[in-house]
Amino acid sequence: NAGVTQTPKFQVLKTGQSMTLQCAQDMNHNSMYWYRQDPGMGLRLIYYSASEGTTDKGEVPNGYNVSRLNKREFSLRLESAAPSQTSVYFCASSEPVHLYFGPGTRLTVT
Amino acid sequence: QKEVEQNSGPLSVPEGAIASLNCTYSDRGSQSFFWYRQYSGKSPELIMSIYSNGDKEDGRFTAQLNKASQYVSLLIRDSQPSDSATYLCAVTLNSGGYQKVTFGTGTKLQVIP
Numbered sequence: 001n002a003g004v005t006q007t008p009k010f011q012v013l014k015t016g017q018s019m020t021l022q023c024a025q026d027m028n029h030n031s032m033y034w035y036r037q038d039p040g041m042g043l044r045l046i047y048y049s050a051s052e053g054t055t056d057k058g059e060v061p062n063g064y065n066v067s068r069l070n071k072r073e074f075s076l077r078l079e080s081a082a083p084s085q086t087s088v089y090f091c092a093s094s095e096p097v098h099l100y101f102g103p104g105t106r107l108t109v110t
Numbered sequence: 111q112k113e114v115e116q117n118s119g120p121l122s123v124p125e126g127a128i129a130s131l132n133c134t135y136s137d138r139g140s141q142s143f144f145w146y147r148q149y150s151g152k153s154p155e156l157i158m159s160i161y162s163n164g165d166k167e168d169g170r171f172t173a174q175l176n177k178a179s180q181y182v183s184l185l186i187r188d189s190q191p192s193d194s195a196t197y198l199c200a201v202t203l204n205s206g207g208y209q210k211v212t213f214g215t216g217t218k219l220q221v222i223p
Binding site for chain 1: 211
């Protein structure tokens, strides 16, 4: 089992560009999450999906959208990237509250 | 007041000593408590979970929970250089049928050989 996979691992964007971060899990978990991690701020929840077909905002949703494509896949989209979105992004899945994290995407917005 | 608070460290301990990591949380309704370990440049991984007051031991790790004091701790016995990492405290709270997980900012542990 691969667990939770994320693509890409690294990305550099210019301000205003858009991109989609992909996440997939093979553990048959219902719940999936997107977090961002910034120095001194810890892990902050962007969006979560408690089950296939549902998504909800977390602590810091502004500037992001998500899609729960099916039970396995949960993508995060930045429509118009801003320098404040420079961060490390982690996808996670859980069943029920033990979180399994992907390897992360390091995003830089210039 | 932050929902989950941890001292950012670094906490430096010599090899073989006991490392003590502490965490406080603000919501008395919090239900489940976790410790995640995160190596530099890697993703967090769960090392301990605790749900009721008292101690829970797993190998060299002991988690302690005191709900009255809203306090969670992690003890690492016989600390090894490989234990050097950031330790994240996480707390769950039932929020509208969803188990909301809130993380502290983490404590960096350095084990000195």
